[in-house]
Amino acid sequence: MTNAPPHPNATSHASLRRFHWSWVGPALLAAVFVVLLGGLLWVMQQREMTQHRSNLRDAIVTAADRLRDKLQINRDYLLLLSEDELLFEMLVPDNAPDPAIFSAWLDNYVTDHPELISVMYVDASEHIRRIAPLEPFKDLIDRPLKLTEPEHALKRAHELRRPVYTRPFTTIKGARAFEIHVPVMSGGRCFGTFVGRYSCDRLLRNAIPRGVFSKYRVSLVNEQTGSAIVRLYPGGPKMDERLTDTVTLDPPGAPLALRLDQYGSGFWGMGMTLLTVLCTGLVVGMAWGMWQLNRHIARRAQAEAQLREARDGLEVRVRERTADLEHANVQLQSEMTERQHAEQRLREHQEQLAYVARVSTMGEMATSLAHEINQPLGAIASFAQGCRRLVDQGEDDKDTLRQGLNEIAGQAQRAGKIVHRMREFVSQHAPQKSITLVPKLTAETIELIEIEAKQAQVRMAVNMDGDLPPVLVDPVQIQQVLLNLMQNAIEAMDETQPADRRLTITAHLNGNDMIQISVADTGPGCEQEQLDNIFQAFYTTKTTGMGMGMSISRSIIDAHGGRLGAENRVDATEEAHECGLRVWFTLPIAEENNDDRD
Missing domain, CATH: 3.30.565.10 (Histidine kinase-like ATPase, C-terminal domain)
Structure with a gap:
């Protein structure tokens, strides 16, 4: 009693189990590729962010220094005014000049320093007596200070007897500003105060280099609360939340700080996102290709197993079958052999086509090179024949031979330069x-x-x-x-x-x-x-x-x-x-x- 052949499904499952190990190598390569890609992107991101943070720190330090310089220059100028005895005598009520004269003295300074809205002189009774420029603020003459922050800073300046800055406040016209109050002292008494009013917006625009605005959003913030006092270009491009920095300006009495926020999305811009998507697509395509390859291998192995089973069964029954079945078996072997021969011939034809393509490419390069060096080679041959004829004739004219040899050397160098130039042009560097x-x-x-x-x-x-x-x-x-x-x-x-x-x-x-x-x-x-x-x-x-x-x-x-x-x-x-x-x-x-x- 003969054994029944195994069920085809059992053979299929066994083949799939057998070829399961074909996934191991490609899967490991794909995993290594993903890990290396992720590590490379991470390293590149860290380098890029480090560079951006360094540039941001340099920019904000430079901008803060420029702001401090502006504040220091104006503070020194107001101190000079407060210590000017002649000006003090003129500010005494009995000797006080016309407001237009005071304005004329300071108009040029305010014009040259556009970050200043105005410069005022406030007497001890906290009334504005003089102001520059005069024309837009003429109505403020002889009026008391109305805003809370200026009044508070004025009292502190009188108590401390030194310059004091106000906290940022909103002017009557709705602009964000802050002031510096410099007391005028004489004989231990405070007779009044010079007040310089800054525009927060104009201070940033005139003190900070323009190149900073093209890369960063510039804000003047309250150091204590972190809220923005004034922000230039608030509706600009998207901000990168990872690239922001703040520096304290430290004017006495005013909690001011400068903050820069970089535009853009940092490292993950359109280019890197596209690169990551392409690499991810490559990995997915590789995995899909391996899966298809494994399916193909499994199907082919299944077909080969079935063929072997049929052949083994044919050999078992060959003794009981007729000559026709044996002839069919021989014919099947012949067809398989012919198929193998056809596949071999197809591979040979493909190799020949690839070889012809390579030879054609080399032929084009050789033709171009031959055209370039044909003339110097022809000249070398002509001069060499001439020198040989002189030698055969027994000529003893060394100058003529030397001239001919020099021409041969020159033409050879010319040909060499042509080859060197073409090689340099097509070389990859x-x-x-x-x-x-x-x-x-x-x-x-x-x-x-x-x-x-x-x-x-x-x-x-x-x-x-x-x-x-x-x-x-x-x-x-x-x-x-x-x-x-x-x-x-x-x-x-x-x-x-x-x-x-x-x-x-x-x-x-x-x-x-x-x-x-x-x-x-x-x-x-x-x-x-x-x-x-x-x-x-x-x-x-x-x-x-x-x-x-x-x-x-x-x-x-x-x-x-x-x-x-x-x-x-x-x-x-x-x-x-x-x-x-x-x-x-x-x-x-x-x-x-x-x-x-x-």
């Missing part, structure tokens, strides 16, 4: 800027494109201003931009008559700190729609092209601090007829204190 001359960059690029221009029957012209200052650039990247623009210009003139094919490279100063370089052709030009999209990625008017050249060029110029643009040329002698395209870009002039030279 990290961007490295150096001080370079524009004429040198242009000349080296023209040498790379000159043969292609001659084959296309294009005449090249270079117009450059004399004594162009150097620029700080990556020479290989700028040559890449120039080469791309020149190749585009040559291809654009395919349908132009050979006699009219001209490619012009110009360079001149554009303002005091930029150099403009342009490449102009005599082709058909571009329509306005094409000009609007010429720098977009994957936009091209060629039949063979990916449309990335101009986009990459623009990225390179932007990274160098310049601009890239295009416009149709206009020939004024032909009634403003468009004839060709001009593509230009600008580069900043190198600073004189930079010693990195190419």
